Amino acid sequence: MNGDYRDLFDALELKWQAHWNQERAWAAPERPEGPKFYCLEMLPYPSGRLHMGHVRNYAIGDAVARFQWMRGRTVLHPMGWDSFGLPAENAAIKHGTPPAVWTNQNIANMASQLRRLGFSYDWSREIAAHRPEYYRWNQWFFLRMLERDLAYRSRRSVNWCESCQTVLANEQVEQGRCWRCESLVGRRELEQWFLRITRYAEELDAELDRLTGWPERVRLMQRNWIGRSEGAVAGFPMQGAAAHPAAAALEIYTTRLDTIHGATFCVVAPSHPILDRLPPEDPGRARVEAFRRRMAQKDVTRAGAEPEEKEGVDTGLRVRNPYSGETLPVFAANFVLMEYGTGAIMAVPAHDERDFEFARKYGLPVRTVVVRRGQAASASAPPAAMTEDGVLVESGRYSGMDSAAGRREMLRDGERQGFCRSTVQYRLLDWGISRQRYWGTPIPVIHCERCGVVPVPDRDLPVLLPENLALTGEGSALQRVAAFVEVTCPRCQGPGRRETDTMDTFFDSSWYFYRYCDPGNDRAPFDASKVAAWFPIDLYVGGITHATMHLIYCRFFAKVLRDLGLVASGEPVGTLLCQGMVLKGGTAMSKSKGNTVDPDEMVRRYGADTTRLFTLFAAPPEKDLEWNEQGVEGCFRFLEKVWRLFAPRGEVLASASLPGPDEGADQPRRAGLRRKVHQTIDRITIDIDKRLHLNTPVAALMELLNTLQDFVREPAHGDDPCLKEAGRTLALLLQPFAPHISEELWSLLGGAGSVRRQPWPVADARWLREDEVEVVVQVNGRVRGRVRVPSSALEAEVLAQARADERVAAHLEGRILRKTIYLPGKLLNLVVQ
């Protein structure tokens, strides 16, 4: 490696970074002037050091931001810190450093890494979630939600991470494991704060169709996560009735009302309230209690990942099928979830795999009521559940209908008679936001013996998180801070206790991008008109890991904020780009695997431009990128070659003039160079703007350089305007990818000011057109020759010339020409027989 260039690049990168700083080059005005572009990358957790995944993420965003500046947009490109969360607390427990100190150090460190990489952030808008001037607005939003019954407290079974000693939301459990520490998640019954995201389930689902700028993959994941399903709730009247006058009917949820005549029993979740109504002396009661105890024990240690063996007990309760009049036993079983539907189902073993499995285990009857069209009902027991739609049999007056008609008719009859109604269910559950940890936003409520839950008045915000307390990791640290906990009730002035749960940090990141529009506001979370001026986010870049976490929470917030009248749209993100991971040796870089590459090390050895260039070049943005040091060197060599070509010519070219519109048109070599220049502009512009491809533009830049190298190999005038045009264009086109050398090259070639505000070059249509084109000649679809013709040539002329081609003629010999297909200027296919 050539040390001279390394030092040169290092110096020029520092020089231009200082220049940008001094010019406040990336500060966005309060409101956009003219067309705007809000370019955002997901804000990082300040773990201490950047990793390559960050660099890739930000290099992508930065390329687009710089491109859009040059395209004449006012760009908002901010950066901040998702700075509440467990690692700070764990570090404090381990090393005794207070979380605030640890966090601030990490922020300082990572910010300087980002600066050294030369990213174009408007640092004047920097935010950090752990600062009171930020999290007071978390509290403010929470209070608004509380007022609207969007935040509520409830005791229920929740996900519990033993290692993190806290509750997790459903979205934060991945395959039964904690999203952050990967330990197995158990369940606990706790009183918790929830956000009523389910109120927006319908809208969150429906609007996915309109998010055309989002990857299909993400929309699908969200759709599955929300899990909309249309079905019916049917009431099965309780039998043996003396016992239960209060519970008139057991309500079950089904999507297959058409199979109801095949129901041979019902099943309720172990915690279903109907079971509490069993009289103490009932033998079913004893069975249920024993079963509940067994399940409760399991819940705590539950592995979660693989479905458990189905288990259940006969509760002794009996219900009547409202359609057939048949009496059915009610079981309690572990495969029915209280959280979904009504917590009770009708079991149709012939047409549902789970019911079938359970029926087989406990020797319960299986009755076929749907057959495939054209098939007769078989008398023998089916070997497996037939879950498809078909034609109804053994279904009373519905027999003979197809499944869809059966559902429709049964629903109508059931509705008329009052025991059935159609309904829509969602898999999505309310978002549990309570965390039993210290380093987060205090939930702003006070528990008063007399008044119950009392919100902290707005004038008392922020509820400050106390600092300087000893963290042990045992229990909730805040509960031990008397000065924090012991307060007077704002309503009755009696003694109260402050809530000690803190907020899930996903609350912090659900609205941060609005705050960037007005980061200093101390009267409101933001000024609505400023947000209106910048929103929606034009490009949001981040990892796919957030598909069903952050990216669903922030959509929910947008809808809440819209309903609060603070923002106009319930969808904050226009185009979403989920970049792939950075791998080494085929797996994601991680400290535990020891396959990390340190960004600082890369910057020291190759510079920021090379590091960025490689992360953009090595793979398309949305795909995983395999780190390859030799590939990095290739990018370094490319920049070296750029410099080596222009450095000795700089002085002469600086004073050369730029070419006139037609200059060089009559000289093939110079015309070739100009064509390449304009074709490169055209390609790169389309690739960034229309396709968000950043690897192919880098390839195009390399091609342009190859052409330039060929051009200067032959003697040329040192001050050739065509060469100057090529160099200047290269400087402009490099700005999104290797911004420092781009600036240096621009100034070397006598460009005034900084590249960053030069208009993005526009390809001259004249130079995109070729006067003479090469047409591929195929015979029966196989390439047999090529002819050069004027680009205006007509098919007949091309054909004549093609026939004259020796090879083509050989393939036409003795055959009859049946048909010709001509794509002007590109291809001529001769179909012969």
Place this chain on the structure above:
RNA sequence: GCGAAAGUGGCGGAACUGGCAGACGCGCCGGACUUAGGAUCCGGUGGGGCAACCCAUGAGGGUUCGAAUCCCUCCUUUCGCACCA
């Protein structure tokens, strides 16, 4: 199990709506300059064949003048969900 995406040289990857498969980079081979080169520059590089030509985009079939691209079946890999009634 259900759902989705993707399979192209030795490797990362190009090929926008069906139209020259392999751009660009890495690696490799050869050469030049050199005391030397792991620097730089030049040339070559999917496979077979002296060549014409043939074969080749996971496998097999289909549609088409023409398929990496569209359709069907299968295989593999990756990801998401995982008892959601």
